[in-house]
Amino acid sequence: MHSKPGILVSVETLSERLISRGWRMTSQRRVIARVFDVVGAEHIHLTADDVHERAARLLPEISRATVYNTLGEMVDAGELLAVNVGDRVMRYDPNVYTQHHHLVCSVCNVIFDVQASVLPVADSVDVAMIAPGFQIESADVIFRGRCAACR
Amino acid sequence: MHSKPGILVSVETLSERLISRGWRMTSQRRVIARVFDVVGAEHIHLTADDVHERAARLLPEISRATVYNTLGEMVDAGELLAVNVGDRVMRYDPNVYTQHHHLVCSVCNVIFDVQASVLPVADSVDVAMIAPGFQIESADVIFRGRCAACR
DNA sequence: CTCTATCTTAGACATAGTCCAATCTTGGAC
């Protein structure tokens, strides 16, 4: 892997960005990138098995191990976000250019990307008391409730 | 199970609260409650296997299934919080009486309870656009960073 | 003390993900 995380490559598709990053292109990586290119960027939270299933429709012999490897590399490169909304499954979110949080329906588990109008700020006095020297780098917020269809 | 979630029983120990709730008391439930009674309430986030290991020191023949069943029932009763900080493991948090969020060290994975001075509020206009009719009921916040020891 | 609804158990099963050694492929050198 030649690319470094955080180097923003502003090209339209994920496939093209991987090339710009100097990735060796294989048919496996092409179909995985394609899976994300066809669905767009917002409100997409695919599990590794979702990605494998869709990739296998284009390249039937692709293995689960490759899907896991490649998704991990894409996360390291900053092209995907690994999101976990509280179940045991990691989900891969291509919406890496706009800061957002997640809205999860506790009935049907649909996940939406949302802006948060107030960013959470940990109480610095409390943090200093509880965990002196702790440096906060990010905050993940999961809003839970019921979507219109499940009410 | 006779108790209902949300019925606050203000007794000192978890063991006593379970009795107040009308739970049939068994040696298994006593030792599981004891595990939480001895560690206190704040900054405690035990996995099911942590609980099993500690319970087994008091009652060696206790089974994993019973630990899982009992933890689930305690969560349903509102005596424990099931917390997941993004890995595949559920953790059980006895701090159910004070609203708090979690501070997680990305190196050593230590978890602290923290107050958040600004509660996150989803942008209602955005929610109305993105997910019309969605009713938000709660928000989980995970602050990530590095603790003093890991910096 | 009896009896039954409830609880506990071992172990099979499910799910999500990791790891490894063998094999194959890409893409630069020529």
Next chain:
DNA sequence: GTCCAAGATTGGACTATGTCTAAGATAGAG
């Protein structure tokens, strides 16, 4: 175009966490 080494892919074994089931044990009401 051909070569070839670094890097990518593979199947399958393995791990970790949690769920399920049917058989047996037990708390506690009466």
